[in-house]
Amino acid sequence: MESQINQYSKQLIIFNSIFILIWLTISIFPFLWTLWGSFKVKADFFTRSDWTYALSGFNTLIETGATATIKAYIESWTEGEFWRATMNTMIVTISVVTISLFLGTLGAYALSRSTFKYTFYILIAALIFRAMPHITLVSGYLFPFFQLNIWGILPTTIIVLVAINQPFTLWLLYSFFKTVPKELDESALIDGCSYFQAFRYIIMPVMWPGVVTAGLFSMMLAYNDFTVTALLLNQENYTMVPKINAYLGTIEYGGNYMWAVSSVVSATAPLFMIIWFFQRQLISGLTAGAVKG
């Protein structure tokens, strides 16, 4: 019986395969195209006359003497100071992930183990906070930050990103903690552990899948953020995403498109690699809150 359910007619299989192929093309091709184009010169990638130039590298050959060039990469990393943006992104991402996991596990553990009613209201408040558009929060930060003179530096941005990330982390870890049986820490408490010891030595060791998932989402938020970093950091402290935007628009870089193209590739490649490794955790996290309904 089981096998018959999963048996499909030939037409269906063919139709299915074609559909998936088209779908994959739509979702992957833009990235492959950008990767390909990043090794060309501007006249090829943004061509007015003939788009096949982008394939053959017609102008790239004329300008550099080969059909592919890494000129844009070298220039953006050195002259465009993309190395600095990369370093800033690394600092921000690592700090945000560490701090938000530390705060989030503590808070979510308490929420999952307390039987009082206020946990419910806290979770509802977190849900409301989660829905706030980041830009409206940023508009609230700027003025106080200017007055306190803490605008433009990395630590401020890190704390802000941690805080913005907390509601989601709390909800995610809360649903993970709920799946860990209460008896586990109760027995530890009877044996004379304090709550913190039970949390640290009994619960955390079995919580790694949840922590990895929450960490992954914190990482994506910090790594990908544009709204907060673009408005709260000054030019020298820009992380990758606002830096790419700066290559496109500002007078300083004169709309240097090929720098932006190569930087997009430099910024996206590590992210894709990390997601490739942690794909399962990402999907389990996205569905944690949804499927129960």
Added chain:
Amino acid sequence: MPHKTFFWFFFPTGLAMILFIGLPIVSSFFQSLHIENQQILMEVENCDPFGCTTNVRVDVEATEKLKEENPLGRFNGFGTYLDRNHLAFDEIGEAWSASSSIGEFKDIVLNLPFYKALLFTLTFCFAVTPPVIFFGFIVALSINTLTKRLKGLIVFGTILPMIVTPLIGSLVLFWMIDSQGIIGASIKILLGDPNLSLKSSSTLTWITLIIYGIWHNTPFAFIVFYAALQTVPQDPIEAALIDGASRFQRVRYIVIPHLYPVATFIMLICLMDNFRVFEPIIGFSAEGVAQSLSWMIYQDLRNENKMLFGSAGATSMLTIIGIAILLTPVLLRTWKEFRTER
């Protein structure tokens, strides 16, 4: 867990949320009640051999001093909310009495910055969500039939558009769709119209942005549907199979009803997330024809020397009200869920 232990466990994250999410909303509201200081003018008498003239000039020193004493500006009450760039009640009233037909009135109102942005934001939200649910469902159904081996690779390929930040995602698409990119140039040749360009018409730009929105959001719907498909009970499907139901009938009458709650969940999350749309507008350089509420706030704040805190605050508050309206069903649902759990 005793109150005291709970407090210490929850204190750090609670403090972070209150300081950096709760307070900014209050601060935003406070800002929205103020408006930038006026420049202090002074009369200067210039005398030359032909006589004296009086000029009005900005008193830089006094203006600076006022700014230092009162950095937030002067109190304006709800004035900013009502001005031309926000709710613009006066302008609407005028338009109502001045215009002869509803169409004319609509044109005037939708040219006011706030309503223009609101129209785009809502259009984007409601145009993106249904296709996202549709495509997400179809892709999930298709991938679900594959063998396990292939699944991992294909799921990875499918979720790529969601992983990249909207700015990068929209840039990547923009570079292809732009009149100098591969797709844009091909369309130009196909249609034989050398002047055809994304920026030439606002309808085209809106459609492109919506297509981008579908491209970016479908993976999320796909993943949620895909996970939900694993929970569909097999017994009714078997029974239907014995009764001679086709695959389409099985999907239509057993799978889809089972996935209804999931679909509403996706719809609400999608509406909420797309209500804050603004990075694609920058990525597609579509500021000219498509403005969203979030973009308006960004625009007020991005000029370092002349930030319009009051205006940004007012738009923020109005955006939050919009979010609150969209959020109510989600809140009610969560509320009910919790009640039944306890």
